[in-house]
Amino acid sequence: xxxxxxxxxxxxxxxxxxxxxxxxxxxxxxxxxxxxxxxxxxxxxxxxxxxxxxxxxxxxxxxxxxxxxxxxxxxxxxxxxxxxxxxxxxxxxxxxxxxxxxxxxxxxxxxxxxxxxxxxxxxxxxxxxxxxxxxxxxxxxxxxxxxxxxxxxxxxxxxxxxxxxxxxxxxxxxxxxxxxxxxxxxxxxxxxxxxxxxxxxxxxxxxxxxxxxxxxxxxxxxxxxxxxxxxxxxxxxxxxxxxxxxxxxxxxxxxxxxxxxxxx
Numbered sequence: 001x002x003x004x005x006x007x008x009x010x011x012x013x014x015x016x017x018x019x020x021x022x023x024x025x026x027x028x029x030x031x032x033x034x035x036x037x038x039x040x041x042x043x044x045x046x047x048x049x050x051x052x053x054x055x056x057x058x059x060x061x062x063x064x065x066x067x068x069x070x071x072x073x074x075x076x077x078x079x080x081x082x083x084x085x086x087x088x089x090x091x092x093x094x095x096x097x098x099x100x101x102x103x104x105x106x107x108x109x110x111x112x113x114x115x116x117x118x119x120x121x122x123x124x125x126x127x128x129x130x131x132x133x134x135x136x137x138x139x140x141x142x143x144x145x146x147x148x149x150x151x152x153x154x155x156x157x158x159x160x161x162x163x164x165x166x167x168x169x170x171x172x173x174x175x176x177x178x179x180x181x182x183x184x185x186x187x188x189x190x191x192x193x194x195x196x197x198x199x200x201x202x203x204x205x206x207x208x209x210x211x212x213x214x215x216x217x218x219x220x221x222x223x224x225x226x227x228x229x230x231x232x233x234x235x236x237x238x239x240x241x242x243x244x245x246x247x248x249x250x251x252x253x254x255x256x257x258x259x260x261x262x263x264x
Contacts, residue, residue, distance in 0.1 A: 004123045004124040004127055005030075005123075006029075007026065007124070008026035008028055008231070009023060018031065019037065019059075023038045024037050025038075027169060029117050030117070030120070034075050035216065036071065036121060037076070039062075039071070040072050040209050041069070042069040042071055042073045042129070042259075043069075043070055043071065043130075044125035044131065044135070044261070045065055045070045046073045046136040046236075047061070047135065047136075048071050048074075048239070049139065050112055051079070051093050052083075052089045053076065053080045053089075053093060054079070054081040054082065056082060056239065057241050058240050060240075061240055062240045065251075069260060070160075071132075077102075078096050079092075091183075098164030101257070104165065104166060105141075105143070106166050106173065109179075110172055110178070111148055111178065111179050112145070115149065118136070119148070119149050119151060122154060132156060132261075134156070134157070134259070135258060135259055135260070136238070137253060138159070138161065138163065139257060139258070140162055140237065143161055143164055143166050144157035144165055146159055146160055146178065147163075148179055156195060157198075157258035158195070160199045160201070160215075162201045162207065163178070164210050165178045167207075168206065168207055168209035173209065173213045174209030174210045174211070179217075188218055191218075191220070191222035195222065196222050196223075198250065199225050200227075200238045202227070202228050202229070202242070203228065203230050204230035205230065228244050228246070239251065
């Protein structure tokens with residue numbers, strides 16, 4: 001099994017206008033295949049979408065990262081590309097998430113299997129574009145996935161935006177980081193060795209639970225928390241649907257510092 005996975009057939013985008021400039025291919029690792037979209041130049045950053053899929057606002061954010069001087073790899077894990085979110089669409093994607101064996105949505109102290117696939121995608125991206133390492137940005141259900149990608153030394157700029165798995169039902173799930181004990185120990189060691197983690201959330205976002213407190217406890221000063229006051233009960237997606245430009249700027253500054261050696 002290739003350590004970095006393999007890219008396969010070129011995929012015709014469902015909306016060429018929406019995906020202008022993005023190259024779509026299948027990526028396979030350990031028998032698991034998803035379509036992934038790449039665009040840009042410079043150090044690599046994996047952008048992992050939220051529920052329900054790669055929406056127009058997710059694509060806008062990804063294009064912002066490209067414009068900042070990065071090569072973005074954006075896999076499609078559930079849902080569609082370019083489709084606007086709706087209640088029904090979100091429900092369908094959430095159901096697929098819950099029944100898929102790739103994602104751990106309720107169990108505590110477990111690492112979602114999809115993180116293994118994402119790590120391989122990140123390793124392959126780094127092989128292709130080089131640089132000091134790669135970054136990753138997870139959001140909502142994928143918010144904690146960038147943390148799991150820290151198991152690889154190539155991950156030097158992990159960003160967690162409103163991490164929401166496992167779903168925050170009960171105190172244990174509200175504080176759980178979605179990693180096995182061994183994987184969490186590895187992440188803690190990497191943080192102790194100097195790998196910082198950026199987190200973003202709205203202050204009253206119940207889906208995040210108490211994970212920021214857990215992150216502060218286990219990572220100490222290596223965890224950089226950016227919290228915005230909630231303006232409405234629905235505020236959740238800092239970088240997309242309820243976008244805060246200051247949050248996007250914080251992510252770009254973090255990536256630039258870690259991957260381009262530039263401080264904002």
